[in-house]
Amino acid sequence: MSERTNERGAFANAGSEPPGEDRTREPAKAADTPPRAGTPSRGRVLAPALARVTPGRRGWIAVAALLAVACYLPFQLVPFRVFQFTMVMVYAVALLGLNLLVGHAGQISLGHGAFFAVGAYTTAIMLDRWDLPHLATLPIAAAVAFALGLAFGLPAVRLRGLYLALVTLAIAIFLVPLLKRFESVTGGSMGLTLAKPAPPAWTGLAEDQWLYFLTLxxxxxxxxxxxxxxxxxxGRALHAVRDNEAAAEVMGVRLPFYKTLAFAWSAMFAGAAGCAYTWVIGFVSPDSFVxxxxxxxxxxxxxxxxxxxxGPLLGGLFVMFVPSISQDVNDAAPGVIFGLxxxxxxxxxxxGLAGLAGRVTRSTKNILRKE
Amino acid sequence: MTGFLQQVIEGLGAGAIYASLALALVLIYQFTGIVNFAQGELAMFSTYIAWQFTAAGLPFWLALALALAVSFAGGMLIERVVIRPVEGAPELTVVIVTVGLFIFVNAAAGWIWTFLIKDFPNPFPGGALEAGGLSVGYSTLGVLAVVGVVMGLLYLLFQHTKIGLGMRAVAANPASARLVGIRVGWMLALGWGLAATVGAVSGTLVAPLLFLEPNMMGGVLIYAFAAATLGGFDSPGGAVAGGLIVGVAETLAGAYVGFIGSDLKVGVPLVIILFVLLLRPQGLFGRAVVERA
Incomplete structure (x- = not known):
């Protein structure tokens, strides 16, 4: 790890020192309960993440290697595997948005799938009604999701923690009957079937490979x-909001503005992912977005x-492959594994896995250095 | 007019079920400051346990009593094992853990009992009470009566027993309660046990109406959230009132607002939650929380 990252890491930990007590439940209770000095404070739980915002040189090499592997993969795998990896990237983009909101801004959303669905349906309707070229649907789907995220972010700003979770959950539940209701536009329960983007002749790629590279x-x-x-x-403002709202406000971070923005950005990524989803699957129906x-x-x-x-990439791999592997054992196995x-x-x-990987690398390095 | 009153009665019947689950949510929130997203799933699991006992040939009421006892123990166990390690952690962590519990319990029920629908015996007779052109189903009356009895028992427990006094002390101020010798940890576990029991009652009330399957409580949970938000998350009486209001509002909206109909009724709790949180975040009967940074 380069020196610069280390500096940032140290700063991050120092900055988030006040434990998360002030964000917990009723403040009156929190104020009366003395902060338990002995136990590791969970307010810092997410702090080490800041250290990884700027990868060192080694990080960039890893990214380049990953990209190279990603470009090589579709030529080596059977179409079904290529499809699976395409879906991993779709999920990764959606999770990137969720990560922005939950991991970086410290807000909870149980309704991220709703924005994903908005992106998917915006794309589907544009393709279905106006026959827009596939690539043109991406910015529009992202923009629509962004605008909706902004609209929901405004009331969400006044809600903290679990209330935000409640509202987002309610939105996610409400979306499915809403999609079924406006049958003339959304195709109702039957959904919409759409043409997938066709690979241009000059590329010489098969359809699955072309979809893979588009998603990539x-x-x-x-x-x-x-x-x-x-x-x-x-980014720095979001981290400040996450680590200590009061301190962030004192430092001049406009809380409502940044919380709304985090919500909107996260919705935008979900919308873009939803758009890619529609390209790849070529079919949308309300029951895909429960x-x-x-x-x-x-x-x-x-x-x-x-x-x-x-995190989003590992999460995407997990969401894609764990169910398909464990479903052979039992229909409920993925749920049991996820929950546990x-x-x-x-x-x-x-x-998460990302942090675990980092910890393993660091401790192996320490061991190697000692020997 | 009769039609309208009939709808109100239907709404009260549905509302009583929401109220019972909301009551479970509020019980846990009062003691631990946690909104338990897994509450509905725990109720569903308890209902499966009751079903298992009836399937083994036990009479309904005995099976119910056994299931309630198991739920009580299970609730305490969950508090001890799952929730205790994240006590006092930021809301984000706690919510994620209860969501994890939600996924796990849901899938576990699917694993054990499969996702196929099961018939759950209705403890109440099928007919209806006819009076003045209105008909009130016996099962509606039964549901209302059960929720009333649960409320009464909880009131007696909290107001007239030493354990109840200790639990109220813990809810009001855990640190001071600990100083006067109340075993705070046990009281919190008891709170979870009670909530799981109340939730189990709600599950067994829902099951005959909806059919028993692992996703049964998903729809009810959001109404219970709306009920608890409306009544105030720290007020058990408010939760019951909120449940009844939500039930009536939902039924009336479904029946009289043409645009909503029966399929968009799920939007009613969303609207209620949003409006309450924006206009009166503490709910109708809740105490306003004063921010101290």
Whole structure:
């Protein structure tokens, strides 16, 4: 790890020192309960993430290697596997948005799937009604989701913690009957079937490979955008809001503005992911976006790693492959694994798989150095 | 007019069920400051346990009593094992853990009892009480009566027993309660046990109406949330009142607002939650929380 990252890491921990007590339940209770000095404070749980906002040189090499592998993969795998990896990237983009909101801004959303659905349906309706070219649907779907996120972010700003969770959950539940109701536009329960983007002849790619590369481009774009966003003052403001709202406000961070913005950005990423989803699947129906999707997404990002850049990718891999592998055992097996892992991750590795990987690398390095 | 009153009665019947689950939510919130997203799933699991006992040939009321006892123990166990480690953690952590519990319990029920629908015996007779052109189903009356009895028992427990006094002390001020010798940890576990029991009652009331399956409580949970928000998350009486109001509002909206109809009724709790949180966040009967940074 480079020196610069270390400096940032140290600063991050110092900055988030006040434990999360002030954010818990009724403040009166919190004020009366003395902060338990002995137990590790969970307010800092997400703090190490800040250290990873700027990867060192080694981080960039890893990213380049990952990209190279990603470009090589579709030529080596059977179409079904290529499809699976395409879906991993779709989920990763959606989880990137959720990570922005939950991991970086510290707000809870149980309705992320709703914005994903908005992106998917916006794309589907544009393709179905106006025959727009596929690529043109991406910015529009993202913009629509952004605007809706902004609209829901405004009232959400007044809600803290669990109330926000409640409202977002209610939105996710309400969306399905709403989609079924406006049958003339959304195709009702039957859904809409659409043409997938056809690979241009000059590429010589098969359809699944072309879809893969389109999604890869969307994912790279999304990660670059999120990277830039988090490195800017927006990112620092979000982290300040997450770590200590009162302190952030005192330092001049406009809480309502940044919370709304976090909500809108996260919705935008979900919308873009939803758009890619429609391209890849070529079919949307209300039953693909039931509330389970939102909950699975939350599970994915928690297990993948809140507040880190590899978290969404690991979460995407997890959301895609764990169900398809464990479903052979029992229909309910994915749920059991997800549920157990969420709880266990919150106890022992609050930074998720990404944090765990980082910890393993560091401790191996220490061991090697000693020998 | 009769039609309208009939709808109100239907609404009260539905509302009583929401009220019972909301009551369970509020019980846990009062003691631990946690909104338990898994409450509905725990209720569903308890209902399956009751079903298992009846399937084994036990009479309904005995099976119910056994299921309630199991739920009580299970609730305490969950508090001890799952919730205790994140006590005092930020809301984000706690909510995520209860969501994890939600997914786990739901899937576990699916694993044990499969996702196929099961018939759950209705403890109340099928007919209806006819009076003045109105008909009130015996099962509606039964549901209302059961919720009333649960409320009464909880009132007696909290106001007239030493354990209830200790629990109220813990809810009011855990640190001071600990100083006067109340075992705070046990009281919190008791709160979870009680909530699980009340939730189990709600589950067994819902099951005959909806059919028993692992996702049964998903729809009820959001109404219970609306009820608890409306009544105030720290007021058990408010939760019951909120449940009845939500039930009536939902039924009337479904019957009289053409646009809403029966499919968009789910929007009613969303609207109620949003309006209450924006206009009166403490709910109708709740205490306003004063912020101290």
């Amino acid at each position: 481009a969307v994912a790279v774009l999304a990660f670059l955008l999120a990277y830039g966003l988090l490195r800017s003052r927006v 509330v389970t999707l939102s909950i699975t997404m939350l599970a994915g990002i928690v297990i993948g790693g809140l507040g880190s850049f590899s 892992l969420i709880i266990v991750v919150m106890y022992v590795a609050p930074t």
